[in-house]
Structures are given as C-alpha cells and as structure tokens.
Amino acid sequence: MRVQISSPDLEPEPEEPGSHGTARPRLTPLLAGLAAACSLAVLVPMAVRLAGELTREPTAAERRNAATREIARRYMTWPSGRVFPEQIPYTLDVGGDETARRVGISPDTRCETAVDPQLGASLGRHGCRAVLRAVYLDEPQGLAIAVGVAVFPDEPAARAAAAGFPARNPRPGLRTVPFPNSVTARFADSARQAAAVRQRGPYVVAATVGYVDGRPVVRGAKRQNDLFALAPQLTVAVLNPLTAPIPVDCDSGAWTC
Template sequence: MGPPPPTVLGLRGRQWMVVAIVVAFCYLVASGISLTGAWATLNREPTNAELQQAANKEVARRWQAWPASRIFPERISYRPVTGHSEYATRMGIVPDTACAQGVDTEMVTTIGRHGCRAVLRATYVDQLQGIVTTVGVVVFPDPWRADRAYKELPGAQGPDGTGTVRPALHAAAFPGTAAARFTDEARQDRTIDRGGPYVVLTTSGQTDGRPAAAIKKKRPGEPFVGAPQLGHAVARSLSAKALPDCDSPEWEC
C-alpha cells in the first residue's frame, strides 16, 4: 500500500479543484449581478427628482450657455399706459460682465456676499425713442442666494428731486444710437425682479440725457412703465424650466 496523496491545508488536489470551480462560479454570478444592475441603472428612466435637478442645472447654466442675443432679445414687448402693446428695441449689449462694473459701489458688497458670478447688461429704447432702459442680470450660484440678495437690494425708486437714482444698476450708453446720452447721472428710475438664480435690475432715463437732478417734481412711474416689464420678460425667459432631454449633451440627468 503506497503513501497517502499529499495535502495542502488538509485538502487534496481534487478537493482544491472543486474549491476553485466553486469560487470561480461565485465570481461569475457576482459579476453578472453587477453588470445587470449597471445596465438597469444606465437604461432606466430618470426619476422625477433627477429630472428636476437636471432642469435646475440647465437654468443655472443659461447665462453662459445661451448667446447674449437670446438672453437679451432684439425686441421685447411691453404695454404702456395707453394699453396697446409696443416694442422696446435693443441698442447694444455690454461685453464686460464683472460684478463690480455692473452696479453702484453700494450694491457691490451685497451681491458679492451672496456669490455674484456676473452682471450682464443690455440697453433698450422704447418705441417712441424717448425712454432708455438698461437691463442687468445679476447671476448667483443658486435661487436661494439670489432670493437673499433680492431681499437686501434696494427696490424701485423714481425721481424725487434729490438727484440721480442711487444705488442702482449702471447705465450703459451706446454711441451712435438713441441710447448714446444715457449716463448714470441721467438715471431716473430703477426696478428689481428675480427668477431662479438670477436677479434682474433695470435703470431708466430719457434719451436726451436729461440729468435726474433736473427733475424737481416727483412723478408717477408712467414714463418708465415699460422698464419693469422688460426686466420681468428677461427674468421669466432665463428662469423658465424646460422639459429635460437626457439624450442631449446640453443636459445632465
């Protein structure tokens, strides 16, 4: 009778082969389960929460993803006190988007404290070319910080005989257009609106460049009734959530 077959850790060769087969089978099963789970995750429909998150991200990127002409359309409809619709025409878009360059110094600290990323500006003239309005989009990281800034920034104000409207959005003049004379000294009105992560400011005056200090008697906002409508139109367009298209590279679902 020959010597017993050698063993390793108490197991013989054939027993080790069986163990190896069982282990390999377990790995195959685990890999199959993992691949099945990954396939199901990649091919399932996104949840409502994921769609909402994707929509919020898309809105927050619009100030960079959209061309300036989409943020500030060439023409914006407004309704004057006469009741019929008219159109304000864009005179130009300011290339500088620095936060500190877009507003008076009294407002820089407030928007900076809440994470201002940029201030986009464009100037419009009303249909009769008598009123000029600069519209400014102040960009924040999210709607919550935009809302806090909105509540801290000064509200609407018209001429009251004390001089220029301040603090406010900086006026943006464009040489060779009806807005060529619109300077900070000519600001006579300001408004504020908000949509999503954006606060939209406007400042208005007269196209003849008349200084606000020359207006000795406070007037109702009738001459500038179109300004808040322009601001609201821009805010609404920027913040309106679109239905996510998860197959498009524009979206992150």
C-alpha cells in the first residue's frame, strides 16, 4: 500500500515591481559588505597615488620639457619688438663698436614668401611654422640687413632646415623686405650681397646684407668686409635671447610642468 504525501502549499514570493517574473539575485548583508570592502581596497590606493601625483615636486625631465615648450612658444608669446630689438650692437675690425637700428618688422610671416622658392620647398618639408622678418640699418646707414627667424616643430627639424642655407651666399636664402618711404625702399632681393645662418633649438635665424641704394652684386668685384661681418653678428644677437633658458617656476600659472 502506498501512501502519497502531498507537498505543502507554499506561497510564492512577491515579485518586485517591474520584474515581470524575472528572478533577481539578492545580496546578503555579508556579500554587500564584502563588495564594499573590495571597492574601498581598490579606490583607496588609487586616491593615495593621485594625491601623491598632485603634491609631488616636478621631476628634472618635466622641468626640462617645460623649459623646452616655453622657448618654442616665444615667437608667439614675445612682442615682435622683443624678438627684434630696436638696436643691436656690433663690432667691425675697422671702426670699432657700432649699432644697427631697426627700420621695420614685416607683417608677413609665411614661410613660402620669406625665402627663395627652392629653399621654401625645403622649409616646408621640415615643418616650417612661420618666418618672422625685420630690417636693420648699419650705423653709417649705407647697408641694410634683413634678419629672419624661421620656426620649426623641434630642434632636429630646425637643424635639417638650416643645412639647406648656403653658408655665406645669399642665394638661395632669406628674402629682403623693402619698406616703402624709407631708406631701405630699394633694398630688393637683387641687392643681396652676403648672408649668414645660425640654428639653436627650434629656431633658424638667417640674415642677408646689401647696399641701401639697391646695387646688385657685380661679378668679380671685391665686396667690403662689413658685408660679411654684419650678418653673423646680427643673427647671433637675435638667436641668443630667443633661445636662452630661464629658471622654471612650476608653482607659477605661467608654467606647465
């Protein structure tokens, strides 16, 4: 004889609103506590590391990078009169100490118009960003000197671009900037007699010199020594301040370290 035992009537657990009969796992207080503890175990070390990053002193590499970025931005952040000072002293073998005076600064900063076409292509390949140009007069006001600052993304690009400039020959090279209604009005490209170029950091500084009366180069004619003495001195006078490092102040809002 078999005895059948019927199962007790069990009331189903009430469904949570919106469940539509889908069972949801529930965390017991113990599991919830373990989950919270695990989250804290991950977040606390992360917060400690973040706080350490925010309060630590910048590394030497970070300071160097900050200094490099500051120098690379000077062509934009400095006033044009600081890039090209109003007066630049120079020295000649005959005549001693003299001063070149700025005539004007060109508003055209395009790379392709600042140099001869065959050199412009080279500057473009190396990422030229701008070329700033100014014109100076020597003290006797018989010579005009165009000085240009070519800007590149970094030092290797600038170094490669500088190699395309002839050492002393002004062609191909920096073009002149004749300022109308000034003594340099006839200082055209055909008047270029001598040149110089220097490079440091992301900058290439070039200069080209000629007579203010616009006389062209005469083949075989001897050129005065002043032509060759002026260009190197003015390039260095512009390049040195532009690339001179200054102390990095990471606590100042002007620096990003």
